[in-house]
Amino acid sequence: MPSEALHLRPAAPRTTGPEGAVPVAHGVHWIGALDPGLRSFDVILKTANGTTYNSYLVRGTEGVAVIDTVKAEFAPAFFERLEAVARYDEIRYIVLNHLEPDHTGAVPELIRRAPQAEILLSPRGLPMLRALLGEAFATAQVKPVTTGHAVSLGNRSLAFFNTPYVHWPDTQCTWLPEERVLFTCDLFGSHFCDGRLFEDRVDDFRHAFDNYFDRIMRPFRSFVISALDLIEPLDFAMIAPAHGPILRAAPRDWLARTRALATPRTKAETAEKVLLIFYVSAYGATAQLAQAIHDGAEEEEGVRVSLFDLEGADIGPFLDLIEEADGLAIGTPTINGDAVRTVWDLLARLVDIETRGKMGAAFGSYGWSGEAVRLVETRLQGLKMRLPEPGLRVKLHPSDEELEEGRAFGRRLAQQLTGRAPPREIDFAELAAR
Numbered sequence: 001m002p003s004e005a006l007h008l009r010p011a012a013p014r015t016t017g018p019e020g021a022v023p024v025a026h027g028v029h030w031i032g033a034l035d036p037g038l039r040s041f042d043v044i045l046k047t048a049n050g051t052t053y054n055s056y057l058v059r060g061t062e063g064v065a066v067i068d069t070v071k072a073e074f075a076p077a078f079f080e081r082l083e084a085v086a087r088y089d090e091i092r093y094i095v096l097n098h099l100e101p102d103h104t105g106a107v108p109e110l111i112r113r114a115p116q117a118e119i120l121l122s123p124r125g126l127p128m129l130r131a132l133l134g135e136a137f138a139t140a141q142v143k144p145v146t147t148g149h150a151v152s153l154g155n156r157s158l159a160f161f162n163t164p165y166v167h168w169p170d171t172q173c174t175w176l177p178e179e180r181v182l183f184t185c186d187l188f189g190s191h192f193c194d195g196r197l198f199e200d201r202v203d204d205f206r207h208a209f210d211n212y213f214d215r216i217m218r219p220f221r222s223f224v225i226s227a228l229d230l231i232e233p234l235d236f237a238m239i240a241p242a243h244g245p246i247l248r249a250a251p252r253d254w255l256a257r258t259r260a261l262a263t264p265r266t267k268a269e270t271a272e273k274v275l276l277i278f279y280v281s282a283y284g285a286t287a288q289l290a291q292a293i294h295d296g297a298e299e300e301e302g303v304r305v306s307l308f309d310l311e312g313a314d315i316g317p318f319l320d321l322i323e324e325a326d327g328l329a330i331g332t333p334t335i336n337g338d339a340v341r342t343v344w345d346l347l348a349r350l351v352d353i354e355t356r357g358k359m360g361a362a363f364g365s366y367g368w369s370g371e372a373v374r375l376v377e378t379r380l381q382g383l384k385m386r387l388p389e390p391g392l393r394v395k396l397h398p399s400d401e402e403l404e405e406g407r408a409f410g411r412r413l414a415q416q417l418t419g420r421a422p423p424r425e426i427d428f429a430e431l432a433a434r
């Protein structure tokens with residue numbers, strides 16, 4: 001036998017998944033689907049481990065509830081699993097914790113097969129459901145629910161917790177107190193496909209859990225913290241998310257891990273403000289300007305200024321720094337009428353962190369048209385940053401006077417941070433009209 005064969009684990013349980021519905025707790029079955037081949041999710045996230053679409057069926061003495069469904073192309077597997085444990089006329093409730101298509105792909109067909117079922121979702125999910133169902137919305141039984149609401153299945157009940165923006169505005173968690181199971185949809189999810197389904201059976205997936213948080217939840221950190229505060233008092237024995245392994249061995253550890261990921265690293269106990277300057281420069285002109293801005297800002301007491309050349313740098317490690325910073329200045333030359341790619345890479349990643357209200361500024365050298373600075377400013381404005389200074393542009397290499405203007409620009413930015421200068425915000429429309 002070749003030696004590597006000794007170390008091979010059977011592929012089947014990971015990728016083909018279990019036959020039929022899988023018991024998860026008393027009266028609860030997993031009826032979801034595996035998508036081992038998925039390599040990119042929501043266009044933004046690489047998924048080297050594939051994913052799962054977890055749907056659950058809860059049976060009580062007075063009916064059945066289906067909690068979330070699957071992506072449309074996986075509907076056949078979902079219906080097959082559902083039919084293994086319930087009839088359609090038994091379905092009393094369809095709970096939609098989140099209306100994104102990967103959880104609602106089978107909903108139109110499900111309500112066609114179970115027209116008597118009442119759809120329970122958050123009030124913010126309502127317009128999304130209308131869009132999903134089209135004309136069928138008019139005849140669907142729909143009831144918005146929120147924190148404090150509950151429904152009965154006889155010997156089992158479902159209570160709802162409104163947890164907006166984990167990860168869309170419509171998101172909610174559903175609590176099954178009799179079995180102490182909390183259905184959390186995307187919260188506590190991970191893109192990790194392993195047909196053994198349970199945390200204590202699957203391969204190590206911590207990297208996938210953290211990566212999922214980073215790309216999906218991180219932009220909504222403060223909402224995640226609010227959601228955790230809301231659900232933490234529940235005496236749950238199991239967290240049943242809509243992607244990845246079901247957390248039953250140490251569910252509280254996953255909550256603590258999520259809280260740690262969601263909590264911004266506290267800034268050192270100091271009143272010092274933080275200004276970060278990033279730049280790219282092909283021939284050194286923008287670099288000279290960046291250095292002058294840095295030197296000018298440093299003259300202001302109470303501001304810690306750091307300067308970074310982005311060329312050749314990975315963006316990821318800077319994200320925590322930027323999130324903790326008070327101000328951001330970005331420098332780019334104009335190349336072919338645009339800012340350079342590396343700068344756009346940085347700007348693109350800023351959606352993953354909270355930038356609202358931070359101070360922003362742009363600068364750069366140009367040869368003749370100089371569009372890049374304004375393009376960066378527009379992006380910073382789109383990120384809801386406060387821009388107190390019109391961007392600083394210099395034609396080709398800066399002269400001594402222009403370098404002095406760079407230092408003054410840096411000083412003014414720093415004073416905006418310390419409050420020594422009255423807060424300003426540029427009205428770019430007015431500026432353009434001048």
Ligand SMILES: Cc1cc2nc3c(=O)[nH]c(=O)nc-3n(C[C@H](O)[C@H](O)[C@H](O)COP(=O)(O)O)c2cc1C
Binds near residue numbers: 280333334335371
């Ligand atoms: C390939 C290339 C394309 C350029 N395209 C533009 C342009 O579209 N508009 C402009 O104003 N300057 C353009 N420039 C000029 C640069 O912006 C100018 O040389 C600038 O000083 C470079 O700054 P740096 O030394 O920080 O890289 C271009 C330069 C290069 C090399």
